[in-house]
Amino acid sequence: MSTRPVSRAPVLVWLRHDLRLHDHAPWRAALGDGRPAVPVYCIDPRHFALDARLGVPKAGPFRARFLLESLQDLRGRARSLGGDLVVRVGHPETVLPALARAIGATAIHAHAEVTSEEDAVTYGVATALQRDGIGLRIWSGHTLVHGEDLPFDVADLPETFTAFRRVVEREVTIREPLPAPTALPPLPVGLDAGELPTLASLGLTEPEADARQLFVPRGGETAGLERLDAWTWTADALRTYKQTRNGLLAPNDSSHFSPWLALGCVSARRIHADVVRYERTRVRNDDTHWLVVELLWRDYFRFVAEQEGTRLFARGGVQGLRFPWRDLQDADARADFERWTTGTTGFPLVDAAMRELRATGFTSNRARQNVASFLTRVLGIDWRRGAAWFESWLVDYDVASNWGNWQYVAGVGHDVRGFRFFNVYKQALDYDPDATFIRHWLPELAHLPPALAHRPEQSREPVAYPAPMVELHTAAQANERRYARIAGGGSNGASNRGSSPRFAKRKA
Ligand SMILES: Cc1cc2nc3c(=O)[nH]c(=O)nc-3n(C[C@H](O)[C@H](O)[C@H](O)COP(=O)(O)OP(=O)(O)OC[C@H]3O[C@@H](n4cnc5c(N)ncnc54)[C@H](O)[C@@H]3O)c2cc1C
Secondary structure (H helix, E strand, O other), X not given: OOOOOHHHOOEEEEEOOOOOOOOOHHHHHHHHOOOOEEEEEEEOHXXXXXXXXXXXXXXXXXXXXXXXXXHHXXXXXXXXXXXXXXXXXXXXXXXXXXXXXHHOOOEEEEEOOOOHHHHHHHHHHHHXXXXXXXXXXXXXXXXXXXXXXXXXXXXXXOOOHHHHHHHHHHHOOOOOOOOOOOOOOOOOOOOOOOOOOOOHHHOOOOOOOOOOOOOOOOOOHHHHHHHHHHHHHHOOHHHHHHHHOOOOOOOOOOOOOHHHHHOOOOOHHHHHHHHHHHHHHOOOOHHHHHHHHHHHHHHHHHHHHHHHHHHHHOOOHHHOOOOOOEOOOOHHHHHHHHHHHHOOOOOHHHHHHHHHXXXXXXXXXXXXXXXXXXXXXXXXXXXXXXXXXXXXXXXXXXHHHHHHHHHHHHOOOOOOOOOOOOOHHHHHHHHOOOOXXXXXXXXXXXXXXXXXXXXXXXXXXXXXXXXXXXOHHHHHHHHHHHHHHHOOOOOOOOHHHHHOHHHHHHHO
């Protein structure tokens, strides 16, 4: 039992996907009544475990490096204000109660998580703390729309993004970001802040620098706020965002805020505050508004995740769709999946994006949509394998955005509108007419004129590049027929929902 007077007993701030000082309710609450606040981050070895099916770690080298950089940066920022950051390697369920006991903490403050694995950890921590009479206080703060400001219960989330956006834009005022603390208390005497692990100690290898990567994000609040400033104000890129956001290559075509948002180095409300200031002082147009719309997509997937629980990860998705996905125990499907992951499908747009992902941890939204559609709609492979591949490689992996977008593209999520697939030939012509992106990432096509870089199989000269692994339309149409059969004879997908657990729940 601690002998400190209750009012001076420390409190813990448990950091998870919120590695920042600004706009941080747990920090504010912990510091609010003048008690020593001790921030702690647990590096959970489960996050780096190998996915046995795919042979890759859940969090791959790009994301892990970004995480370590973010922790280093937060520690530096905390130290410059008189505080520090405690880092431990271990399961939060054991680390946090032990730490709380050791320093006599009376409470823990943390931001909410909504997905099943994260929830299970929260539950484990809360249960362990309860035995010592220590409270766990959870705060909302990941989304643009504050959870408590939603004009409906999450259980009644609108079925489509458009409906969600309409209500939110009409009825919700986005809150101002909370200010960052200006001073922090030192750690309790004798408490070791702990060493940051290395990538090698997490079983990972430092990614090799690739000169073709035109934008390399550095982890941490400092770099995140710099990117916000550089992209919005210096490059003045917000002014034209809606027109450029589908670009595949140029670093300022889209904001690249995603890795910092995913780890919470910058809050969505902090970005929103800059948009508002920009609109007041420079220009207010469709482009400035569209960045907010995209941030609302991020919110939507988060609320979907909260609403749907483990259905976010189910084979049939939130629709409970019984599509006969091919899976990796089948040797042909495994070979096809490998061609997809290695960027050797013979479809230049898909291959360029998949090689970019592996070389950099990033590929654009347009490219993600195309490769996800290709895997699920053309190759008919279980969408969860693609989502898990992205989970490992993406520097900006965010559980709700990733699994939600995969469900959406695979046609098993919210907002199903029949069997739609991306014609990757047309998409390449529309979004990469000069084959700049394709030739950037596929050296074997770099010497070809754009028309042949788009269709290398039509070259009269031999090209050291694989022939298309399938005939695009034939393969997609076969899947469309399968889809139509399980959707009850129509391909609009609507009747399929009649048998889904989700629809049954709604009807009940
Ligand atoms: C199959 C698939 C998987 C995806 N996985 C992830 C993921 O793991 N993490 C992730 O952050 N995004 C994911 N996205 C969404 C989107 O591709 C990225 O957010 C975007 O490419 C990041 O680049 P940006 O920051 O330059 O985006 P910008 O166009 O500048 O958008 C600004 C911000 O809005 C949000 N946003 C934009 N589009 C979306 C969207 N479709 N869904 C959710 N949020 C969006 C992001 O936070 C983004 O940083 C995925 C999309 C697809 C199709």
